[in-house]
Amino acid sequence: MSAARIPVIGIIGGIGSGKTAVAEALGKLISVRRLDADVAGHQVLLDEKVKDALKKAFGDSIFDEQGEIVRSDLAKLVFGNQKTQQVARAKLEEIVHPEIRKILENQLKEIQYQRDCDVIILDAALMLEAGWSEVCDAIVYLDVPEAVRLQRVQQRGWSEQEFRKREASQLSLSEKQNRAEITISNATDLQSTANQLANWIKQNHSYEAMHH
Structure with a gap:
């Protein structure tokens, strides 16, 4: 087994900083596979074991008539x-984070095994809080003014209060930024953000860069 592995880059930022859009734009410039913790998070809520644990923790009020979890009701309890809310959030995370991590680690193994990309991007809102940053080789912080981020999430139908x-x-934005290896602005031009990120990865972290 060679020691070479595809680097994993985590993208973090405040809410509405465009992590997913940047990961997608990056994929048009270099070969990227994206691990999406949100998708994994939705998956685990369909898992019977997880549903049982959440029922014990939070009761029936977060379930619909079909016995599925109503994510918006769960969100009200924990955000x-x-x-x-802080206590409920800690409880929720204790139940779902290990399961999400299992999914992400399996996906990671699979991609490392296939070796069909230059870089793996981990897109997870709670990357630092959940300790997932330890699977990353580097972390990129997207810097976006609050007004721009608020506007973006309002377009998704969020209220300012929800935001x-x-x-x-x-975690606070300054804490997030301190934990990152590089900060890139994503305030205006998505393409320019993706270009900067692609160049930085090629120079410092791409699978290719490490093997030439």
């Missing part, structure tokens, strides 16, 4: 600054 509650539920 925000109130003590009850503030979720932001308050995450």
Whole structure:
């Protein structure tokens, strides 16, 4: 087994900083496989074991008539600054993070085995909070002014209050930025952000760069 492995780059930023859009634009410039923790997060909520644990923790109110979890009801319980929400969030994370991690690690193994890309991008809102940054070779922070981020999430139908509650539920932006190896602005031009990121990866972290 050769020691060579495809590098994993984590993308972090505030809510509405465009992590997914940047990962997609990057994929047009270099060969990228994206690990999406949100998708994995939706998957685990369909898992019977997880549903049982959440029912024990939060009762029936977060389930619909079909016995599926209503994510918006769950979100109301766990996002925000109130003590009850913080406690509920810790409980939720204790149940779902290990399961999400299993999915991500399996996907990672699969991609490393296939070796059909230059870089793997990990797109996870709670990357640092959940300790997933340890699977990354480097972390990129997307810097976007709050007004721009708020506008973006309002276009997705969020209220300003929802935005503030979720932001308050995450690590502070300065803490996120401190943990990153590089900060790239994604305030205006997505293409330019993707170009900068692609160049930085090619120079520092691409599978190719490490083997020539």
